[in-house]
Amino acid sequence: MTRKITWIIGFFALMLVLAACSSDDSTDTTQAPAGGTETTVAADAGGSGGGSGELVIESWRNDDLAIWEDVIIPAFNTEFPDIKVTFAPTAPAEYNASLQAKLEGGTAGDLITCRPFDASLDLYDAGYLSDITTLSGMENFSSVAQSAWITDDGTQKFCVPMASVIHGFIYNADAFTEVGVEVPTTEDEFYATLDAIKADGTYAPLAMGTVDQWESATMGFQNIGPNYWAGETGRIGLIEGTEKFTDQQYVDTFATLAKWGEYMPDGYEAIAYPDSQALFTLGGAAIYPAGSWEIGLFNEQAEFAMGAFLPPVKTAGDTCYISDHTDIALGMNAATGNSEAAQTFLTWVASADFASLYANSLPGFFSLSSHSVTMDDPLAQEFLSWRDQCESTIRNSYQILSRGEPNLENELWATSASVINGTLTPEDATVVLQTGLEQWYEPQQGG
Amino acid sequence: MTAKSTNNDVVKGTSAKRRKFPRHVIVFLGPALLVYTVFMVYPLLDSLRLSLFSDEGAFVGLANFAELLPGGSLSSSFWNALGNNLVFFAFHLLIQNPVGLFLAVLLTQQLLKRGRGTYRTLIFAPTVLSVVIVGFIWQLILSPLWGVVSTPLLGLTSTALPTLSMMSVWQFVGIPMMFFYAVLVGIPEDLIEAARVDGASGWKIFWKIIFPLLLPMLGIISIITYIANLNAFDLIYSVQGALAGPEFSTDIMGTLFYRSFFGFQLQSGSTAMGATVATAMFIVILIGVLIYLFAWARRVESYEL
Numbered sequence: 022m023t024r025k026i027t028w029i030i031g032f033f034a035l036m037l038v039l040a041a042c043s044s045d046d047s048t049d050t051t052q053a054p055a056g057g058t059e060t061t062v063a064a065d066a067g068g069s070g071g072g073s074g075e076l077v078i079e080s081w082r083n084d085d086l087a088i089w090e091d092v093i094i095p096a097f098n099t100e101f102p103d104i105k106v107t108f109a110p111t112a113p114a115e116y117n118a119s120l121q122a123k124l125e126g127g128t129a130g131d132l133i134t135c136r137p138f139d140a141s142l143d144l145y146d147a148g149y150l151s152d153i154t155t156l157s158g159m160e161n162f163s164s165v166a167q168s169a170w171i172t173d174d175g176t177q178k179f180c181v182p183m184a185s186v187i188h189g190f191i192y193n194a195d196a197f198t199e200v201g202v203e204v205p206t207t208e209d210e211f212y213a214t215l216d217a218i219k220a221d222g223t224y225a226p227l228a229m230g231t232v233d234q235w236e237s238a239t240m241g242f243q244n245i246g247p248n249y250w251a252g253e254t255g256r257i258g259l260i261e262g263t264e265k266f267t268d269q270q271y272v273d274t275f276a277t278l279a280k281w282g283e284y285m286p287d288g289y290e291a292i293a294y295p296d297s298q299a300l301f302t303l304g305g306a307a308i309y310p311a312g313s314w315e316i317g318l319f320n321e322q323a324e325f326a327m328g329a330f331l332p333p334v335k336t337a338g339d340t341c342y343i344s345d346h347t348d349i350a351l352g353m354n355a356a357t358g359n360s361e362a363a364q365t366f367l368t369w370v371a372s373a374d375f376a377s378l379y380a381n382s383l384p385g386f387f388s389l390s391s392h393s394v395t396m397d398d399p400l401a402q403e404f405l406s407w408r409d410q411c412e413s414t415i416r417n418s419y420q421i422l423s424r425g426e427p428n429l430e431n432e433l434w435a436t437s438a439s440v441i442n443g444t445l446t447p448e449d450a451t452v453v454l455q456t457g458l459e460q461w462y463e464p465q466q467g468g
Numbered sequence: 469m470t471a472k473s474t475n476n477d478v479v480k481g482t483s484a485k486r487r488k489f490p491r492h493v494i495v496f497l498g499p500a501l502l503v504y505t506v507f508m509v510y511p512l513l514d515s516l517r518l519s520l521f522s523d524e525g526a527f528v529g530l531a532n533f534a535e536l537l538p539g540g541s542l543s544s545s546f547w548n549a550l551g552n553n554l555v556f557f558a559f560h561l562l563i564q565n566p567v568g569l570f571l572a573v574l575l576t577q578q579l580l581k582r583g584r585g586t587y588r589t590l591i592f593a594p595t596v597l598s599v600v601i602v603g604f605i606w607q608l609i610l611s612p613l614w615g616v617v618s619t620p621l622l623g624l625t626s627t628a629l630p631t632l633s634m635m636s637v638w639q640f641v642g643i644p645m646m647f648f649y650a651v652l653v654g655i656p657e658d659l660i661e662a663a664r665v666d667g668a669s670g671w672k673i674f675w676k677i678i679f680p681l682l683l684p685m686l687g688i689i690s691i692i693t694y695i696a697n698l699n700a701f702d703l704i705y706s707v708q709g710a711l712a713g714p715e716f717s718t719d720i721m722g723t724l725f726y727r728s729f730f731g732f733q734l735q736s737g738s739t740a741m742g743a744t745v746a747t748a749m750f751i752v753i754l755i756g757v758l759i760y761l762f763a764w765a766r767r768v769e770s771y772e773l
Binding site for chain 2: 419429
């Protein structure tokens with residue numbers, strides 16, 4: 022009897038192991054074409070005036086579904102009534118994996134929303150995206166705008182840049198008046214303002230937490246950093262190997278970041294992203310280290326006047342640098358059966374009409390084209406106006422530098438959060454980043 | 469003994485005469501076996517195969533596994549994850565099971581006779597909740613902004629993993645409780661009464677009579693806990709995200725697998741390394757199960773009552 026039970030138990034235990042383990046792996050089988058968005062290509066022969074037929078757009082922006090269906094596609098159709106466009110988004114976290122599976126299975130849509138840098142470059146290298154270097158309309162974009170969707174040698178372009186997000190600080194204007202502080206422009210003023218708000222005690226000076234890590238890196242390090250490493254100069258310096266993370270400018274960035282902890286709410290080590298958003302929109306905090314994508318939500322939820330200010334410069338009159346990060350673009354599936362219509366759509370996306378339509382429908386996502394766009398939303402307009410005052414750059418970990426293991430972006434998240442938590446010194450943080458990079462990135466090795 | 473074996477022979481003899489092979493068994497087993505093979509066995513074997521190839525599809529032997537060993541690119545992450553995983557398991561083994569047993573014993577007490585069903589249901593209820601909901605509720609309860617404690621339990625490297633383990637213990641304590649309860653109610657009253665007549669104290673009755681009867685079940689629960697814990701992923705992912713912060717202090721093999729297989733943010737996924745981590749998980753779990761089978765299950769005496 023004992024033996025029998027032992028074997029039965031053993032059998033079940035083994036089954037459990039099998040079941041448990043294979044459930045991890047089965048994801049890759051079940052991930053395969055979640056189907057649905059079959060490209061129905063009805064390439065009408067002839068197709069004068071920019072083509073006709075149907076186009077399906079793959080995207081991760083499922084939040085924007087209504088705007089595409091109600092505003093953008095109808096606007097496109099007034100000009101090109103023969104092309105039927107369907108916006109078919111997937112959840113952001115699943116987008117990369119499901120798009121990959123659809124492309125491999127040949128069921129992906131005609132137009133592909135492009136993630137910046139390597140995610141899209143990999144698709145282009147694998148032959149899934151068309152080369153659109155010569156597409157009419159591409160001349161409307163600056164080289165910084167195109168930098169995220171271009172081959173490493175800069176010769177081929179594969180996505181039409183759609184939108185960027187700009188970093189800065191959003192503040193509660195009512196709270197500023199109440200406490201009696203001015204909008205800071207230099208770093209000294211910034212900390213004086215934070216001190217005054219802290220002394221007053223009504224508001225948490227900075228609405229941010231470190232548990233999710235990415236805010237520390239994205240809204241912290243990448244937000245204030247460009248002023249230290251002089252924007253593109255520093256970013257390209259790192260890529261070319263002429264600058265190192267252990268250089269003074271990066272230590273200084275972390276040193277400034279290390280001071281943030283004392284201005285953040287108590288227990289900030291466990292405050293998550295939605296918590297800090299809620300804290301700010303409920304009026305509990307004075308300053309929110311932001312990305313412009315917050316504007317839509319904040320306008321909807323906050324009941325006080327808001328303003329925005331630039332990442333503070335060291336001394337008044339210094340050149341200011343902003344992170345104007347290329348975020349979304351649109352490319353063409355190389356296997357599309359309707360490339361004429363797809364190209365028509367892409368050229369339209371590069372037009373001034375689209376730029377204005379998109380930017381105003383989604384305040385906080387700024388058009389990357391060189392058309393001048395006026396925005397109705399004052400907060401968004403404030404962010405946009407910085408492009409004229411300051412030099413633009415993008416996040417320094419995005420191009421090339423996050424290709425290896427250990428992954429630079431992941432390390433930046435962890436080190437930025439630890440520096441704010443006070444568990445890692447600014448010097449040690451830069452050493453972690455530099456050693457990680459030297460492990461695999463040749464231009465940073467040997468010196 | 470002799471009588472038994474002759475009896476067996478007789479049974480065998482008659483069954484061999486009546487039918488050679490029970491073909492209808494195929495019909496009963498077929499569908500389940502087919503589904504199981506296609507969706508479980510095949511993917512498992514295929515992922516073992518994938519771990520021997522590079523992302524480009526070239527056969528690399530055990531080179532992927534070398535990355536997990538000291539000196540390899542994933543070594544520090546892997547051993548950190550395995551260590552955290554074992555801590556996670558230790559919390560369950562040392563807290564969830566004793567507490568489950570304690571609750572089960574309480575439930576069998578006479579003085580609880582009236583509310584028994586209610587308590588049982590209440591304690592078991594969290595088990596059926598989605599892990600995402602449990603994670604979210606506890607995140608709010610423990611939030612320094614809106615919650616009941618001001619210490620950032622989930623944000624400190626020293627407390628994050630114990631806190632997450634305790635969340636999981638809270639959720640799943642109902643399972644060992646139910647298992648133990650089922651054994652406890654099956655123990656005949658006569659045994660306990662006899663012991664009492666012999667003058668044994670309550671404490672002695674528990675350790676000398678009830679506990680030995682519980683041992684086989686304790687083994688089963690431990691091995692189930694082990695398998696579930698080493699495969700854990702969902703709670704950590706929903707509360708701390710795939711990067712399992714702070715400073716990877718809550719990173720377990722499940723989250724490491726997720727990052728290596730699917731990639732994360734700018735990190736691109738690798739089928740080969742994902743399969744390698746998954747295979748390593750399988751091996752670690754298999755070792756545990758084998759230890760259980762050979763070192764525990766064979767030695768523990770089961771009593772028939």
